[in-house]
Amino acid sequence: MEHAPTMTAVAARLTPGQDLLAELERLFAESGAGAGCVLACVGSLxxxxxxxxxxxxxxxxxxxxxxxxxxxxxxxxGAHCHIAVSDGEGGTSGGHLMEGCRVYTTAEIVLGLLPGVRFSRPFDPQTGYPELAVETMQPEEE
Known part of the structure; x- marks a missing residue:
């Protein structure tokens, strides 16, 4: 019985002043993977x-x-991420993560890398945005 490849994880800690989105994209690019996701992130901005x-x-x-x-x-x-943050009173704001989010004390991140899959973002004329396309790769294509 043949098994599908197992997802692998990349863990990192960001330090004060780093840009959250830029570092997510850098970590993913350095992995060489064709598809990934954010599994966990805790920290402060x-x-x-x-x-x-x-x-x-x-x-x-x-x-x-x-x-x-x-x-x-x-x-x-590129990345398509959504974030929710809370202030000292518990007020919460959320939406699309943009460049410029600066780490305060830490951001502890775990990324999941998906073997055998490649994500891309071609322009979708129906929505007017680059939208996710999922391609299953053959082992020799990875």
Missing amino acids: TTAVIRYADRPESATLTGHFEIVSLTGVLSPD
Whole structure:
């Protein structure tokens, strides 16, 4: 009986001042994988740059924020991630993760790498955005 390849994980800790999105994309690119996802992220930010639902512009929040959720799909074409952060009063904001989110004390990240799969983001004329395309790879194509 043949088994499908097993997902592998990459774990990293980001340090103060690093850009969360840029580092996610760097870690994924360095892995050489064709498809990945964010399995876990806990940490804090001093700047959160978030694009809220159905808004063309981003909002920049400054202060001290806990990362309460980060989820995303990683491809060689870039990352598509959503984040939720909470402030010192428990107020929570969330949306599309943008560049410029700066780590406060730490961001502890675990990425899942998916063998045998390649994600890409071709332009979808129906939505007007680059959208996810999933391709199953043959072992000799990986």
